[in-house]
Amino acid sequence: MSAQIIDGKQVSSEVRERVAGEVAGFIADGGHQPVLATVLVGDDPASHVYVANKLKACEAAGIGSVHHELPAETSERDLITLVRALGDDDGIDGILVQLPPPDHIDPDAVIAAINPAKDVDGLTATNAGLLAGGRPGLVPCTPAGVIELLDHAGTPLEGAEAVIVGRSNLVGRPLISLLLGRNATVTAAHSRTRDLAGVCRRADVLVAAVGVPELLGADHVKPGATVIDVGINRTDDGLKGDVDFEAAVEVAGAITPVPGGVGPMTIAMLMANTLTAARARSASRAAGQARDHAV
């Protein structure tokens, strides 16, 4: 029997509508309009498309945006100076530096310059540490989108065996913490894992975040499992996930397609994070004013 197809486009538009409603409510309650600053260095065409889509999503959600486009030869120091200035700018709630930067710029140095309160990609050591410690912070968008999809599919997480293939800072590691936070029993598999198929077949929830087209097939899927495919691989046959969809769909209980699964969720969660950052900054400003009043 074929699996339920988890429609990322539909879930993403539901999240975006929900955020737009919450932004309107936040403003109606006396909050400020959340503002996202995007920074793009160089002329990589894919990065330009990603940033344009993010700016469009801001507009639809009622979130303000400020875009900085810098030439490819911009120095690391100048980029860091801009990122720090945005961190200090009271009119900005979220900072998104489109990655990867040109080769002469160290992405880790740029990420380290982002004000953690405005780190809507959830990439700074501060937010990664908060997430690893099970404390509230800004969560990376793609892993947060994976959890939304699992919830939408009605997949029980508490007590479930979850296997994540991939342990990157961007996807795999944050997912370990998010799934642990939902009381799943989590296994992180990677390039040195022995018997990958056997490990994956234990999973009630299988997440592939590898970057190898169709690495996981029917042999890797426990019958009835929920399979979330984060992979986006450009091949001669078009866009492919890390899961062989045609094979896995016959075994899984629910599965995301590529494209149209996890991909659309990332921008939706970026909107949600920008609102979260705006609310937190507004609350901490109010707390500061109350303290000033008290003295």
Ligand code: NDP
């Ligand atoms: P990375 O290259 O940073 O990490 C890949 C991970 O996969 C590593 O942990 C690596 O193991 C593991 N791996 C590689 N080969 C194998 C193998 N043969 N068997 C088991 N594990 C393996 O990738 P990302 O996490 O950044 O991205 C993963 C995929 O997700 C990519 O296709 C990317 O395009 C996509 N992606 C999609 C997003 C979206 O939908 N919006 C956002 C981000 C990523 P080891 O650690 O041992 O090297």
